[in-house]
Amino acid sequence: MTPSPINIPVIAIDGPSASGKGTVAERVASVLGFHFLDSGALYRLTALSAMKHGVALDNEAGVAALAAALPATFHDGAVWLAEENVTEAIRAEAVGEGASKVAALPAVRVALLDRQRAYRQAPGLVADGRDMGTVVFADAVAKVFLTASAEARAERRYKQLIEKGNSANLPALVADMQARDARDTARAVAPLKPASDALLIDTTNMDIDSAVQAVLAHYRSKQGN
Numbered sequence: 001m002t003p004s005p006i007n008i009p010v011i012a013i014d015g016p017s018a019s020g021k022g023t024v025a026e027r028v029a030s031v032l033g034f035h036f037l038d039s040g041a042l043y044r045l046t047a048l049s050a051m052k053h054g055v056a057l058d059n060e061a062g063v064a065a066l067a068a069a070l071p072a073t074f075h076d077g078a079v080w081l082a083e084e085n086v087t088e089a090i091r092a093e094a095v096g097e098g099a100s101k102v103a104a105l106p107a108v109r110v111a112l113l114d115r116q117r118a119y120r121q122a123p124g125l126v127a128d129g130r131d132m133g134t135v136v137f138a139d140a141v142a143k144v145f146l147t148a149s150a151e152a153r154a155e156r157r158y159k160q161l162i163e164k165g166n167s168a169n170l171p172a173l174v175a176d177m178q179a180r181d182a183r184d185t186a187r188a189v190a191p192l193k194p195a196s197d198a199l200l201i202d203t204t205n206m207d208i209d210s211a212v213q214a215v216l217a218h219y220r221s222k223q224g225n
């Protein structure tokens with residue numbers, strides 16, 4: 001018999017952008033052989049889709065309709081919107097900005113709920129986002145909130161941009177990071193905040209491997225509870 005989704009373990013990893021949660025979540029999923037949900041990619045795809053269709057990012061009903069019918073597929077690390085490979089496009093700063101705007105619209109969040117929950121498949125799921133432990137998978141067996149100082153996160157983003165051959169300005173990145181945090185934290189619906197039962201991990205002075213080990217140890221401590 002297929003186990004009911006409720007029995008399938010979920011590890012919820014939330015936190016602000018560039019806290020390292022995406023990399024940590026992917027590695028934890030790969031160690032455990034679990035599925036992986038990058039929920040931020042769904043908000044990015046929604047914003048990109050709105051931009052392509054000329055739908056204003058504050059048109060709640062219009063953007064929610066696009067979100068509900070998003071022709072998105074993920075395979076082998078690539079992200080597709082209908083017939084178009086948008087793996088790089090959804091990572092653009094403008095799309096990240098747009099994602100943060102559409103993510104503040106309640107109808108858009110509701111439109112994406114079932115799609116996110118459908119990722120809960122055996123043998124388990126590692127879900128990465130802002131409201132995985134508080135809303136989407138409030139019954140997750142293990143919840144983690146990964147943070148790092150805005151300066152440390154801006155520095156990581158700076159290095160990524162330089163490595164890719166882009167120009168970057170560190171003080172501007174710190175300011176962007178703070179503005180994005182403020183918007184994600186202050187919004188009325190599903191704001192960025194740790195679940196009351198989440199383990200807080202500050203990665204300001206921690207490497208990825210140590211963060212992965214901390215998440216795995218937390219999950220193992222919860223198994224059988």
Ligand code: DC
Nearest residue numbers: 017039040043099100103129130131
């Ligand atoms: O994690 P990210 O940078 O790819 O997320 C893009 C935007 O989407 C970010 O500004 C916050 C929003 N988001 C959200 O509101 N809820 C989620 N579960 C994931 C992302």
